[in-house]
Amino acid sequence: MNQEQIERFFATLKAANPQPNTELEYTSVFELLAAVLLSAQATDVGVNKATRRLFPVANTPQKILALGLEGLESYIKTIGLYRSKAKHLMQTCQILVERHAGQVPRTREALEALPGVGRKTANVVLNVAFGEPTMAVDTHIFRVSNRTGLAPGKTPLAVERQLLKRVPAPYRVDAHHWLILHGRYVCQARRPQCERCAVADCCDHARAARRRAP
Template identity: 70%
Template sequence: MKRAEVVELFSRLRELDPHPTTELEYRTPFELLVAVVLSAQATDVGVNKATRKLFPVARTPQAILVLGEEGLKRYISTIGLYNAKAKNVIALCRILVEQYGGEVPRTREALEALPGVGRKTANVVLNTAFGEPTIAVDTHIFRVANRTGLAPGKDVRAVEDKLENVVPAEFKKDAHHWLILHGRYVCKARKPACPVCPIRDLCRYKHKTPPSAL
């Protein structure tokens, strides 16, 4: 896409949703961190159902350590890969208590050193909890960036690097959320809602869904 088209794309998404945010429910950076770790290969809806029960009981690293791994599993057993996730959450809580006074660190390096936390999770926390202009590329963003021609790439890191270069500074803080929501509800994997897409005329996707298919 040309720069003018990129500006127009994000201007339209901003007009439709001026203040986008994650659909994961949280109140503190720690709750967001736990929710994002739990959300790997799981839906936000499923994670929210679990954390609505977990967080009122244990919303700090110290409280989750008191629950213990088996106690934590009882709250998150409806989430995929819950055994591995419980182990990671307990391990990261121990590190937060021992090394950071129970607080979530604010650097990428420290976040990525936590069990169960990769680059994508670190980017989500930096962006959503701390307001950093990072872009976490998940399957939705990867699909939208490639389909539209906004930032095509063979893997998530290539797409992230391209987005960092092409997204204008004024849109960068919220770009992550706009692209995820667009991919989740409009530019869907199996049947994209092209006829009602607000950026249809800017998109390079060759196989647009015809109106009769919706």
């Protein structure tokens, strides 16, 4: 995908969805951090189902700690890997209280120092909560970036670096939302919906498929 195609690709996605948002439900930076931490290898729908019960009761580090580990587990047990996630979230809350006055830090280094928070989670918080032009490369973004030719790479970090180089500056803050949603609903893993894709004319995969067609 060349730069003209990349510009058209994002201009088209923006026209269809001018203000994309995460599908995780949250009302504070801490709720966002907790939801993203819980979302690893789980669906946003499943996380939202659990946090709709949890957050009205405990939506700050102090309140999560007051629940205790077993109390927290009882709210999130419908989420995969809930025991390890509960442990990580409790440890994260302890660090937030002890080192950050209960507030979510705004630096990558401090975020990645929190248990259960890797580069992808840190990127989501930096982008969604603080408006930084980061790229949180999940399975959808990794697939879309490679399949379309937008930002090929063999690892999530390689794709992230390519995206930061290739995505035009005006689109960088919202790019990862557009790519996630495109991968989730159109450029799907098993069968990409090329016939209804608004950006198929920009895509390496769609062009190759057209050339192979009889």
